Amino acid sequence: MEEPGTIYFTGTAGAGKTTFVRAFADWMKSAGYETTVVNLDPGSESTTLDPAVDVREWVQLADIQDEYGLGPNGAQIAAADMIALKIFDIKQAIDELKTDYVLVDTPGQIELFAFREASKAIVDALSGDRSQIAFLFDPALARTAAGFTSLLMLSATVEFRFRLPMLNVLTKADVLTADQLTELARWASDPGELYEAITRDSPTPDVQLSTELFRAIESLGPLAGLVPTSAKEGTGLETFYQSAQRVFAGGEDLDPSHAPSPEKGP
Numbered sequence: 001m002e003e004p005g006t007i008y009f010t011g012t013a014g015a016g017k018t019t020f021v022r023a024f025a026d027w028m029k030s031a032g033y034e035t036t037v038v039n040l041d042p043g044s045e046s047t048t049l050d051p052a053v054d055v056r057e058w059v060q061l062a063d064i065q066d067e068y069g070l071g072p073n074g075a076q077i078a079a080a081d082m083i084a085l086k087i088f089d090i091k092q093a094i095d096e097l098k099t100d101y102v103l104v105d106t107p108g109q110i111e112l113f114a115f116r117e118a119s120k121a122i123v124d125a126l127s128g129d130r131s132q133i134a135f136l137f138d139p140a141l142a143r144t145a146a147g148f149t150s151l152l153m154l155s156a157t158v159e160f161r162f163r164l165p166m167l168n169v170l171t172k173a174d175v176l177t178a179d180q181l182t183e184l185a186r187w188a189s190d191p192g193e194l195y196e197a198i199t200r201d202s203p204t205p206d207v208q209l210s211t212e213l214f215r216a217i218e219s220l221g222p223l224a225g226l227v228p229t230s231a232k233e234g235t236g237l238e239t240f241y242q243s244a245q246r247v248f249a250g251g252e253d254l255d256p257s258h259a260p261s262p263e264k265g266p
Contacts, residue, residue, distance in 0.1 A: 011136030023231035036099040084118040145197035173228035188226035
């Protein structure tokens with residue numbers, strides 16, 4: 001059996017990671033794919049995700065707070081280290097399910113996923129050759145040039161930390177107008193367009209800083225498009241799947257056996 005494709009979903013708090021994972025898992029099921037949903041957030045209070053493998057079976061945030069007298073932030077840090085110690089048990093639970101795809105919902109606080117050494121160890125242990133990260137762009141931040149650039153840099157930082165292929169995904173696209181979506185698409189594909197927007201929005205731009213910043217963006221290569229999606233309306237999910245599948249295929253065209261029927265809706 002081919003190794004399952006593993007996708008880690010991360011992004012800033014409020015980007016809608018859990019909602020998107022649930023919607024994408026439902027879409028995958030309707031398209032005929034066996035999918036395992038994994039929750040890696042020990043403090044998750046979501047009742048909608050329904051993960052097949054839940055880190056809270058091994059580590060629970062409330063228990064850590066009570067046992068060690070820690071606040072929420074300190075408990076999250078301790079939890080990350082504890083999860084790393086249990087990661088091979090978690091991996092065994094995932095492997096036993098024999099699935100096509102593994103969708104991993106990461107902690108809501110991106111810094112706990114991106115910058116803890118324990119998280120790097122967790123991802124290394126769970127990842128095979130067919131693994132990637134989906135970085136979710138919150139439209140509330142992405143709709144301004146400065147916010148969009150900040151998200152690009154954060155996405156590039158996550159890619160640098162984990163050394164896995166990255167897909168940038170716009171969530172909640174239904175809250176944006178058609179003109180805003182068009183503008184974001186231009187920013188995501190052309191650094192020149194984004195540079196012009198940054199300098200236009202800033203009355204006294206730091207030219208040297210802006211130039212160096214965009215040189216870094218171009219050299220790191222995060223500008224590889226942005227997939228607009230809406231979990232609420234169910235749009236963009238097939239496009240996201242196709243983009244992810246291309247990454248799994250090493251940039252080649254989709255295998256016809258992995259091409260679902262056309263997505264319904266606009």
